[in-house]
Amino acid sequence: MNDELTARPHEPCTPEPQGLDPQGLDPMAPASTEGRRADSLQPIAGVGLDLYARIVRSIALMNHDLSMLAPMAALHGVGHDEWVQARQGWNERIASDDAVNYLFRELYEAG
Numbered sequence: 001m002n003d004e005l006t007a008r009p010h011e012p013c014t015p016e017p018q019g020l021d022p023q024g025l026d027p028m029a030p031a032s033t034e035g036r037r038a039d040s041l042q043p044i045a046g047v048g049l050d051l052y053a054r055i056v057r058s059i060a061l062m063n064h065d066l067s068m069l070a071p072m073a074a075l076h077g078v079g080h081d082e083w084v085q086a087r088q089g090w091n092e093r094i095a096s097d098d099a100v101n102y103l104f105r106e107l108y109e110a111g
Contacts, residue, residue, distance in 0.1 A: 040097050047078055047086035049100070053107035055083075 041049060058072045059065055073083035093100045 040093050040100050041103075043086075044089035044093075045078075045082040045085040047073075047082065047090070049090065049104060050107050051076060051078070052086060052090045053104055054111055057108050057111040 043049075044052075047055075055069065055073050055076055055078070058075075059068045062068045069087065070080055070083055073086075074080070078086065090104075094104050095101070
């Protein structure tokens with residue numbers, strides 16, 4: 001049996017987490033994970049994560065009034081229906097994917 005593939009009781013069997021590249025993707029991830037992560041960064045209703053972060057950040061000037069999100073989206077060229085879909089979709093992705101959450105926070109803070 002190959003000793004390199006045999007787990008030893010005192011060593012973890014799972015790989016160490018790798019750093020994220022600038023796009024929030026793990027370069028050491030298997031192809032199936034890479035594809036899933038790349039899919040999670042695809043625009044929703046034409047709204048990419050960078051634009052979503054800019055729109056969300058723009059309401060900071062309005063005391064974070066959530067009712068201002070749709071008008072701010074419109075100022076960025078995003079229609080009402082597209083914004084509703086994008087907001088729901090990005091909120092779900094941000095909540096369920098740590099890499100997307102991390103990238104969103106980076107974009108939001110850089111804005």
